[in-house]
Amino acid sequence: MSASMRILDIPKRPDPKMVAEFAKMVTPHLSDSMERLYAGGPQLRPMYKGPTMAGPAFTVKTAPGDNLLVHKALDTAKPGDVIVVDAGGFNDHAIIGELMASRAKQRGVAGMVIWGAIRDSAELGAASYPVFASGVTHRGPYKNGPGEINVPITMGGMTVNPGDIIVGDADGLVAVPLEHGRAHPRFREVDPGEGNQGDEGNRRRHRRPRLGRQDAEGEGLQDLMSLAGLRELKRAGRRSSRLFAGTPRWRRSPTAPASTWFRSAIRSASISGDRKRARSRSTSCWSSPRRFAAA
Secondary structure (H helix, E strand, O other), X not given: OOHHHOEOOOOOOOOHHHXXXXXXXXXXXXXXXXXXXXXXXXXXXXXXXXXOEEEEEEEEEEOOOEOHHHHHHHHHOOOOOEEEEEEEEEEEEEEEOHHHHXXXXXXXXXXXXXXXXXXXXXXXXXXOOOEXXXXXXXXXXXXXXXXXXXXXXXXXXXXXXXXXXXXXXXXXXXXXXHHHHHOOHHHOOOOOOOOOOHHHHHHHHHXXXXXXXXXXXXXXXXXXXXXXXXXXXXXXXXXXXXXXXXXXXXXXXXXXXXXXXXXXXXXXXXXXXXXXXXXXXXXXXXXOHHHXXXX
């Protein structure tokens, strides 16, 4: 088959529960949360009066004013899909009308988006079946091709990939990329190494890193801040317990950490009865606390 008549499948469809969650949202909130980068332009307007439209994008790229591949899309789209047609924004010839919209409804298609014109606007406007378009004209379409199905398309400044979640309401259209939908807290993909750990596992995964924990290179907060800086924080009234959360209690004192090291070294060596070891530790703990901790 030539590249100008490619007919492909949607590579990956979103979970129906994910689509149902996005159907509860309004397009202004979705557009704002995605930094206004995945929203259709003002030319794409709702041509119906009814509920919010939501479903995976079943994309069609066709020549301006031609709807041959749109008929094929009606035959191959699955119930719940939204047929999204890139007809180049050409409004001189209608791509669909009442008959094709009725056929799409009968097949369970969730709605149709036309980057181009429609006709029978009075009938479509009185119905509740979701149809979006960029214009209206009485002139009918051609049926010559070429066209492609389920390829990336662009319409109204919005890029749509097959399987993206299309949400449309009275304010316009938003295309939510599938990877963005999976980032939703309810649909976040869990790392296989984490396993099913219940609520406690979820709390551990989402817990914020604490300042006192060691970083990836093993350097703790005390290695990054000078003693003078810690004293300054204490004078400013900051709680050092928050800064040193996750570290041993004997390392939390910002005023005399070395003396604490010294006392701990002498005490542990004296208990064991090894005076030579006590003398060596009393000298080494000042210069190399890490060596003492590893012993």
